[in-house]
Amino acid sequence: MELFKNSNFDFLGKKWPFIIASLILTAAGLVSLVVKGGPEYGIDFKGGAVMNVRFASTPQVDKVRSAIGAKIRGEISVQEVTSGKNEIMIGTELQGEKELESARSTMVQTLDTTFGQPQSGKLDFNNASQASLAERLRGPLQRAGVPLSEQQLQDLAKAMMEFRNTPPRSGLIASFDEMANLAGVTPAVIATVKQECYLAPFAIRNVEVVGPKVGSELRSKAIQATLLALAGMLVYIGFRFEFVYGFAAVLAVFHDTIITLGLFSLFNKPLDLTVVAALLTLVGYSMNDTIVVFDRIRENLRGSRKTGFEELVNASINQTLSRTILTSGLTFLSAVALWLFGGSVLNGFSFALVAGIAVGTYSSVFIASPFLIFWQNFLESRKKAPTAPVAAAPAGRKGSR
Amino acid sequence: MKSLQVKFLVILATILVCVYGIIGLPKSKDELVANWNQNIKLGLDLRGGSQLMLQVQVQDAFKAEADRVIENLRDQLGKAQVNYASLERNDPQTLADASKIEITVKGVEANKAGAFRQVITENYAPWTLTAINSTDYRMNLKPTEALALRKDTVTRAQSTIENRINGLGLAESSVQPSGRTEEEAELLVQLPGVDDPARIKQIIQTAALLEISEVREGPFPTREGALANFGGVLPLNTRLVKQLPRAGDPSAASESWYLLTRTAVVTGRDLRDARPSQDGATGRWETNFVLSQDGARRFERFTEANINKRLAVILDSAIRSVATIESRISDQGRISGAFGQQEASDLALVLRAGSLPAGIVYLEERSVGPSLGADSIAQGLQAGLIGLVAVTLVMLFYYKKSGINATLALILNAVILIGCLAYFGAVLTLPGIAGIILLIGMAVDSNVLIFERIREELRAGKAVAVAIDAGFGKAWWTIVDTHVTTVVSCAFLFIFGTTAVKGFAVTLVIGLLANVFTAVFVSRVIFDWELSGKKQVESLSI
Numbered sequence: 030m031e032l033f034k035n036s037n038f039d040f041l042g043k044k045w046p047f048i049i050a051s052l053i054l055t056a057a058g059l060v061s062l063v064v065k066g067g068p069e070y071g072i073d074f075k076g077g078a079v080m081n082v083r084f085a086s087t088p089q090v091d092k093v094r095s096a097i098g099a100k101i102r103g104e105i106s107v108q109e110v111t112s113g114k115n116e117i118m119i120g121t122e123l124q125g126e127k128e129l130e131s132a133r134s135t136m137v138q139t140l141d142t143t144f145g146q147p148q149s150g151k152l153d154f155n156n157a158s159q160a161s162l163a164e165r166l167r168g169p170l171q172r173a174g175v176p177l178s179e180q181q182l183q184d185l186a187k188a189m190m191e192f193r194n195t196p197p198r199s200g201l202i203a204s205f206d207e208m209a210n211l212a213g214v215t216p217a218v219i220a221t222v223k224q225e226c227y228l229a230p231f232a233i234r235n236v237e238v239v240g241p242k243v244g245s246e247l248r249s250k251a252i253q254a255t256l257l258a259l260a261g262m263l264v265y266i267g268f269r270f271e272f273v274y275g276f277a278a279v280l281a282v283f284h285d286t287i288i289t290l291g292l293f294s295l296f297n298k299p300l301d302l303t304v305v306a307a308l309l310t311l312v313g314y315s316m317n318d319t320i321v322v323f324d325r326i327r328e329n330l331r332g333s334r335k336t337g338f339e340e341l342v343n344a345s346i347n348q349t350l351s352r353t354i355l356t357s358g359l360t361f362l363s364a365v366a367l368w369l370f371g372g373s374v375l376n377g378f379s380f381a382l383v384a385g386i387a388v389g390t391y392s393s394v395f396i397a398s399p400f401l402i403f404w405q406n407f408l409e410s411r412k413k414a415p416t417a418p419v420a421a422a423p424a425g426r427k428g429s430r
Numbered sequence: 431m432k433s434l435q436v437k438f439l440v441i442l443a444t445i446l447v448c449v450y451g452i453i454g455l456p457k458s459k460d461e462l463v464a465n466w467n468q469n470i471k472l473g474l475d476l477r478g479g480s481q482l483m484l485q486v487q488v489q490d491a492f493k494a495e496a497d498r499v500i501e502n503l504r505d506q507l508g509k510a511q512v513n514y515a516s517l518e519r520n521d522p523q524t525l526a527d528a529s530k531i532e533i534t535v536k537g538v539e540a541n542k543a544g545a546f547r548q549v550i551t552e553n554y555a556p557w558t559l560t561a562i563n564s565t566d567y568r569m570n571l572k573p574t575e576a577l578a579l580r581k582d583t584v585t586r587a588q589s590t591i592e593n594r595i596n597g598l599g600l601a602e603s604s605v606q607p608s609g610r611t612e613e614e615a616e617l618l619v620q621l622p623g624v625d626d627p628a629r630i631k632q633i634i635q636t637a638a639l640l641e642i643s644e645v646r647e648g649p650f651p652t653r654e655g656a657l658a659n660f661g662g663v664l665p666l667n668t669r670l671v672k673q674l675p676r677a678g679d680p681s682a683a684s685e686s687w688y689l690l691t692r693t694a695v696v697t698g699r700d701l702r703d704a705r706p707s708q709d710g711a712t713g714r715w716e717t718n719f720v721l722s723q724d725g726a727r728r729f730e731r732f733t734e735a736n737i738n739k740r741l742a743v744i745l746d747s748a749i750r751s752v753a754t755i756e757s758r759i760s761d762q763g764r765i766s767g768a769f770g771q772q773e774a775s776d777l778a779l780v781l782r783a784g785s786l787p788a789g790i791v792y793l794e795e796r797s798v799g800p801s802l803g804a805d806s807i808a809q810g811l812q813a814g815l816i817g818l819v820a821v822t823l824v825m826l827f828y829y830k831k832s833g834i835n836a837t838l839a840l841i842l843n844a845v846i847l848i849g850c851l852a853y854f855g856a857v858l859t860l861p862g863i864a865g866i867i868l869l870i871g872m873a874v875d876s877n878v879l880i881f882e883r884i885r886e887e888l889r890a891g892k893a894v895a896v897a898i899d900a901g902f903g904k905a906w907w908t909i910v911d912t913h914v915t916t917v918v919s920c921a922f923l924f925i926f927g928t929t930a931v932k933g934f935a936v937t938l939v940i941g942l943l944a945n946v947f948t949a950v951f952v953s954r955v956i957f958d959w960e961l962s963g964k965k966q967v968e969s970l971s972i
C-alpha cells in the first residue's frame with residue numbers, strides 16, 4: 030500500500046491561505062497571552078502549593094474551597110482534575126519561603142477536620158502509612174488474641190496498604206470488609222482494624238510545594254533552555270546546510286512553540302516543567318521534519334537544475350510527503366495514546382505533544398519551505414542573478430548514488 | 431556470507447547482554463520479578479516518596495567563624511597587651527552576603543600597631559587586614575578561604591543530614607547537592623516510600639547545637655528585668671539565654687531567663703552517644719548522653735570544682751534544663767523535659783548525628799503518595815501498549831513483510847533502552863515512561879525514511895539489492911541529522927536539573943542512540959538475510 034504515489038501537490042502555490050491561517054493562530058495565541066497577562070504558570074514556575082485529593086464520591090468543590098480559604102491567605106484554586114474520577118486539585122499561593130513549612134500541614138488538617146473524624150481518636154486508614162498502621166495495630170492485635178511476630182505485623186500492614194493503593198481502589202477503600210480476602214486478614218484482624226481505624230472519604234494523592242524563589246529561578250532557566258536549544262539547532266543546521274536554512278527551520282520551530290503556548294493560554298492550561306520538556310521535545314521533533322525536507326532539497330539541488338527553485342522545493346516536499354504523513358501520523362498516534370490513557374499527571378505534557386506534532390508537521394511544509402523561497406526571491410531581486418542557495422556540502426557525506 | 435553471520439552474532443550478543451542486564455539469570459518466576467525490580471529503578475513519582483530541596487544558610491557558618499576569631503583574638507590581644515576600644519563583626523543576613531563577613535577592630539593605640547599586626551598575621555592567615563585609619567582596622571576573609579568555608583559548610587551539612595536520615599533507617603534515601611549552582615548551597619533529599627515528610631523535615635532542620643554552661647544568675651522573668659539587674663550592661667563573658675515554658679513542668683511554667691557564662695563547658699562535639707530512656711520514678715521520657723573521653727575529663731574537672739553551682743543544658747539557643755551540681759559528674763548527662771517517646775528518640779538521633787554547621791531553609795517539597803505512583807505505572811503501561819499496538823498494526827499494514835522487520839527493530843530498540851537504563855542505574859520516572867512512548871513513534875521514523883527511499887528506488891526500476899543499498903545509503907545522513915537535533919534539545923533539558931525531567935531526557939537520548947543501531951544496522955541485517963541464499967530477488971514485500 031502506498032499513500033502518495035508520485036504525488037504532485039502544488040503546496041507552495043497554495044501557501045498563502047496556510048500562511049494566513051498560521052498568522053491567525055499565532056495572533057490568537059498572542060492575544061490570549063497578552064490579555065491574560067502572560068502564560069498561566071503552574072506552581073513549578075510561580076511557586077505555591079498544589080495538592081491532589083481523591084474523594085470517595087463527587088467532591089464538594091465549594092466546601093473544600095471555603096474550608097481552605099478560611100485557613101490560608103492569598104488566592105486559592107479548587108478544580109476537578111478529570112471528571113468522573115472524583116479527583117480535585119487544590120492550589121494555593123505562597124507568600125514566601127516561610128509559608129512553605131506549614132503549607133502542607135495546614136491543608137491536610139483542614140481537609141481532616143472538614144471531611145474526616147480527627148476527634149474520634151482513631152487512625153485514618155485511607156491516609157495512613159504502613160509504619161503508622163503497624164504502630165497502631167500492634168497493641169490492640171495482641172490484646173485481641175492475634176499473635177504476630179514483628180515481621181508478620183509489618184507484612185500485614187504492607188499487604189493492607191498495597192491493597193488500598195492499587196487500582197481500582199487507588200488509595201481509597203469504602204469498607205474494611207473489602208480486605209477480607211487478603212492473606213493473613215482474619216475476621217479478628219478486621220474487627221481490630223475497625224475498632225482502631227476509620228475511613229476518611231478522601232485520600233491525598235500527591236503534594237507539591239515550591240517556594241517562590243525556586244519558581245522564578247526555574248522560570249528563567251526554562252526560557253534560557255528553550256532559547257539555547259533553538260540557538261543550538263540554528264548552529265547545527267547552519268553547519269550542516271547553510272545559515273538561511275537554519276534560520277528558516279528555527280523560524281518554523283518558533284512558530285510551533287508560539288502556537289502551542291497560545292493553545293495552552295486559550296485552554297487555560299497551566300505551564301509547568303513537564304510542559305516545557307514537551308516543548309523542547311517538539312523543538313527537536315519539528316526540526317526533524319524540516320530537516321527531512323531540506324535534505325531532499327539539497328539532494329535535488331545537486332542533481333538536475335532544469336527547474337526553478339520553487340518547483341524544486343515543491344517537488345522535494347512531495348517526494349518526502351509519504352514519510353512526513355506516516356511518521357507524523359505514527360508519532361501523533363503515540364502522543365494521543367499518552368494523552369487519552371496516560372493519566373492526569375501527564376495531561377499537560379501530552380496535550381503539548383499532540384498539539385505540537387500537528388503544528389510542527391505543518392510548519393515544515395508551509396512555514397520553513399516558503400521562507401526559503403522568499404529568501405531566494407529576495408536574493409534574486411537584489412543580485413538580479415539566478416543563483417539558488419547552494420547547499421554547503423557536509424563533511425563526510427557520501428555522494429548520492 | 432561470513433560477515434552476515436558475524437553481524438548476527440553482534441545482534442544476538444547485544445540482545446543477551448541487555449536481557450541479562452534487565453532480568454539477570456532467573457531460575458524461577460519470582461526471581462525474575464525480583465531481578466526486574468532490582469535492576470529497573472523507579473523514580474519517586476512512580477514508587478511514591480518525597481523529595482525536599484533545601485538551602486544551607488551558609489552565612490551562619492561565616493558568622494560563627496567570625497565569632498570564633500573574635501573570641502580568640504580577645505585572649506591573644508590581651509596577652510600581647512594590645513588594648514582596643516571595640517572588636518565587632520557585621521551581620522550578613524543573606525546567603526549572597528555571606529562572604530561579606532567583616533570584623534572591625536577600633537581604637538588600637540598607634541604605638542601598638544606593630545604588635546597588633548603581628549598577632550593577626552601569625553594567627554589568622556585566612557584573613558586580610560586593612561587599616562581604615564591610624565587606630566581602626568578591618569578584617570576580611572580571603573576569597574579562596576571564603577569559597578572553601580562555603581563548600582565545607584555545605585558538605586558538612588550534607589553529611590549531618592545523611593547521618594540523621596540513616597539513623598531513621600530509611601532505605602535508599604539520598605542527600606545530594608541539587609546540582610543547579612554551587613553558590614546556591616542547595617541540597618536535594620530524596621526519601622522513597624515516605625509520603626508525608628513532616629517528621630523528617632523537623633529532624634533535618636533541628637540545628638542540634640548542644641551546650642552545657644555554668645549558670646551565673648537567674649532565673650529572671652524577662653530579659654529587661656535581667657538586664658536591669660546588671661545596670662543595663664552584662665558582666666564580661668556572659669550571656670542571657672531564655673528557658674522556654676514547658677507544659678506539665680511546674681519548674682518551667684513560664685518563660686524565664688538565665689545569665690550564663692559565654693563559653694560552654696562541653697558542647698555537642700564532645701558527645702559520644704545519646705539514647706532515649708524512661709525515668710524510672712516519673713515515667714517521663716528523657717534523652718541520656720555520654721561524653722567522649724576528652725569531654726568527660728573536662729566535665730569532671732569542672733564539676734568537681736563547682737559543686738553546688740548550677741549548670742544549664744542548652745539546645746539550639748534555648749535552655750532545656752537547669753540542675754545543681756551535687757557531686758562530681760564524669761561522662762553522663764541527660765536532657766529532660768516534657769518529651770514523648772518519639773521526641774526523645776528524635777533528639778537522641780540528632781545529637782548522635784552531630785549539629786548542623788548552619789541553618790536550613792526549605793525551598794521545595796514534593797511528595798507522591800503510593801496510590802498515585804501505582805496508578806501512573808498502570809496508565810503508562812496502558813498508553814504504551816496501545817501506542818505500540820497501533821504503530822505496529824499500521825507498519826504491518828503499510829509495509830507488509832518489511833513491517834515485520836520494522837517491528838522487530840522497534841522491539842529490540844525497547845530491549846536495548848531498558849537494558850541501558852538498568853546498566854547505567856538510571857531512574858525510570860513518569861516523564862521517562864512518556865519518553866519511551868513518544869520514542870515508539872519517533873523510532874519508526876528511521877524505518878519509514880529508509881523504506882520510503884527503498885520504494886522510490888524500486889519505482890525507479892532498480893534491482894531489489896541495489897534499491898535496499900541505496901535506500902539505506904541515502905537515508906543515513908537524514909537520520910543522523912534528525913537524531914542530532916533531538917539529542918541537542920534533550921541536552922538542554924538537563925539545564926533544569928529536576929530529576930523527573932532529566933529522566934525524560936535520558937530515556938529519549940538512550941532510545942534514540944539505540945534506534946540508530948536497530949533501524950540502520952539491525953534492519954539492514956534482516957534485509958540482507960532475506961536476500962541471502964537467493965540468486966536473484968525479483969520483488970520485495972515493502
